[in-house]
Every structure is written in structure tokens, then in C-alpha cells.
Amino acid sequence: MDRCLPVALLLMLLVGCGSGPVIDTRYSAASQDSRVQYVILHYTSSGLDRSLGHLAEGGVSSHYLIDRQPPTIYRLVDESRRAWHAGESSWQGRSWLNASSIGIELVHYGYHETAHGRLWPDYDPAQIEALVVLLRDILQRHNLGPERVIGHSDVAPQRKVDPGPTFPWQQLAAAGVAIWPDTAVVQQWSAHLKACLPPIGWYQRALAEVGYPQPVTGELDPATRNVLTAFQMRFRPQRHDGMPDAETAALLAALSPQAARQLVAQQVVLTC
Template identity: 60%
Template sequence: MRFALLALTALLLTACTGGQVIDDSFSSRSQSSRVQYIVVHYTSTDLAHSLALLTQGEVSSHYLIGDSPATVYRLVDENRRAWHAGDSAWQGRTWLNASTIGIELVNQGYEQGPSGAVWQPYSEAQIEALITLLKDLVKRHELPIDSIIGHSDIAPQRKVDPGPLFPWQRLAEAGLIRWPDAAAVATRRAVFEQALPDALWFQQQLAHIGFSLAFSGEFDEPTRNVLAAFQMKYRPARYDGMADAETAALLATLNAE
């Protein structure tokens, strides 16, 4: 019995690097994970270059998911900061490297063709691996729904990844994000087709979703970039950044839930 108590005491008392003894026998109930969001990216290059860039360069991410096979690489411990978000903002929080987990998917992104951008699709194995990883992260870090966002959400003025071929609706079907109800969208679209809201309304609705943008009252370039990021996620068939009845209906439906 005495030996067991001594062993327990030894486990609870740990030494710092400098030799100071730290007592770990008490733990505060007022704590939570440092992680507030999970940010999804694509790498814009192949696996070999992605690994080199994310392990030897100035940028990093917590996880990298290959394409063939869909191997999940852990590159940075979740308790440490990875340099993946850059100048970023979401729901009033800024510079999100400190409060996010970054996940990169090996994907070339897009090439410019005669008719515009040609995007590389994601493999089914990649998406399955991603969803499995996301479910584990959400559970362990006790994240609420809608905590998974794209790089284009947090930096719409300079980033477009994970792009219009990323299957956000699959994440919704897995219970990881919300998705606007189709019937509600159709009902609201009919109303907005009669009278489209002004620019300020769109800016306020986008800000309520989480985007960072100025309330200029104009459909200026920054606003169009944010609209395009929103459309790329919820209406990837058309992401021209132009305000229309369907985009208004999608925004209103999401914000009403």
C-alpha cells in the first residue's frame, strides 16, 4: 500500500526542464481546448512537394491528407501552432493560426483554360479520410457544429481554397456543418426575385455568417470576393460574386436557423 502511494505521488509530481518540481494533482474545471476552428486547405501541388513545403518551408499545417493513397500525415502536434491561416478573420476573431487546426489536402487546385479555371477534383478516399479525421477532432476538442471552415472563408480577399469542387455538402451529411434547407431556400428565393436586397443587407448577412468585411453599402470588390467565397461553398455551380436572389435566399435561410 505504501509503495502504491509513493508511486502515485511520483506520477503527480513532474519535473520541469530546469529541475523545478510541478504538482499536477489538481486540475481546474474552467478550461477548454485552445482549438476553436478547423481550417481546410488544398496544397496546389503534388504530395512530394506538399510534404517538403509543409515540413521544410515557412508554412505548415497540423495534418496533410494525400491523394493516392489517402494517407493522413500529422505534421504538427495539435497543441502547437501551425502556420497555415495567415492574415485571417472569422466571427470577429483574427490571425487564426493560434486558435485553429489546419488540414491540407493534396490537390493541384486549378489551371486556367480557354473557358476559365479548370479545377482538380478530390478523390473519394481523400474525402472519406478527411471526414473520419474531422469527426475525431470535433469530438476530442468539443467543437460545435460549423466549426469547420475553408481558407477562402477566413481570407476571401486572397484565397480560394479548398475551391468549388470541395464537397461541403458531404460534411453537412456527416453532421459536421449546417446546410440550408432546400425548400426554405426555394420559398425565400421567390420573394427575393421580386425585390433584391441592397448591398448593406448582403454585407450584414455575410458578417452574421462569420465573414469579415466592411459595411460600405456598395457592391465593391471586397464584397464581391466575399460573396464569391460564400457561393463557392453553398452554390458551387456559380460563384461569380454577383448578388442574386438565390444567394440572398441561401444567406437568409442559414441565418434564420
């Protein structure tokens, strides 16, 4: 009988090695949160078949793809795994956001060039309704606020323009799955700023405070105009020319408390 014990013990060890280590899960740390910190929205620039082929079989991917009619949600990558959708990206000082975000692609053709500039088609209402349902579920499960829903052009303004100026950010904000500045606050700031605009460095600091990858150079260089364009496409889509005007400053002041405080502190400077 005693001779059988080593054999039995050896068999138990072999079984243990084959199934992996024994983990005690009785304790859970209080200091933790989801690895998912952002949800990044994109459009595909193509129809469903090409989008599925590109995202499911190509070198890029997204966690979800939402078709238009009927509004079908496809899960292409499990949320626990990294999808390749954001590329070189930055938001709120964090870079390379593939590792910390969920990517959602919407089947949408983007823009096409005309003699009068870019023409941006509207999004399908049913598709947006499906997106809202999905976003509510994602934000609830990962304990994220609506400010964590952003666009590809927000995190990569030097090279991306999706989801574009016709994307209904205000509708998403009304549904509680995105942010939008308070209209009354924007109007108050706009009235104050019509007489004199803040310096370019203020715009750059305000954009960085909101989250955009924007260095403070004090110059209205092409990179700054690209970031301003991305901001305007999202919060003032009717005119997104990348110019630092009074309405853009008012939107930034409404979204950035620190930028608003700087305006108050600089009132003497801003008096023209």
C-alpha cells in the same frame, strides 16, 4: 546526524530546481475549453512530394496533410502547437486564426486556367472519406460543432480560393462535420426574393453574421464581391460570380437568423 540534514535538504532543493516546480493538479476550473476553436481546410496546389517539402521544411505548415491514393493522413504538427497555415485571417470577429485553429491540407492541384476560364478538378472520394474520419475525431476531442469547420477562402476571401468550388461541402455536412443550409428554407426565401433584391448593405451584414470578414459599406465594391464569391463557392458552387442575386440572398437568409428577421422587417422596402 543533525549535520547531515542541511545537506539532504540542499540536495532535495537542487533536485526540485532541476525538474521544475511541483504542481498540485487536484483542482480543475469549470470555466475552460479547448484552445482549438476552428478547423480550416486547404488544398496544396501541388502533388505529395512538393506538398511535404513545402509544409514540413518551408516557412508554412499545417497540422495534417491528406494524400489521395492511397488516402494517407500525415500529422506534421502536434495539435497542441501552432501551425502556420491560415496567415492573415478572420472569422466571427476573431483574427489571425493560426493560434486558435487546426489546419488540414489536402493534396490537390487546385485550378488551372483555360481559354474558357478556370478548370477545377474534383477531389478524390477516398481522400474525402479519410478527411471525414479525421474531422469527426477532431471535433469530438475538442468539443466543437460542425459549424467550426471552415475553408481558407472563408477566412481570407481577399487572397485565397481554396478549397475551391469542387470541394464537397454538402457531403461533409451529410456526415455531420460541416454545415449546409436547409434546401426547403432556401427555396422559400428564393421565391420571395425574386421580385426584389435586398440592398447591398443587407448582404454585407448577413455575410458578417455568418462569420465572414465583411464591413458594411453599402457599396458593391471589389472586396464585397470577393466575399460573395467565397460564400458562393462554398454554398452555391455551380455559379460563383460574386454577384448579389436572389439565390445568394436566400442562402444567406437560411444560414443567418438575424438576416432573415431583417428581411421580414423590411418587406415593405423590398416590395418593388
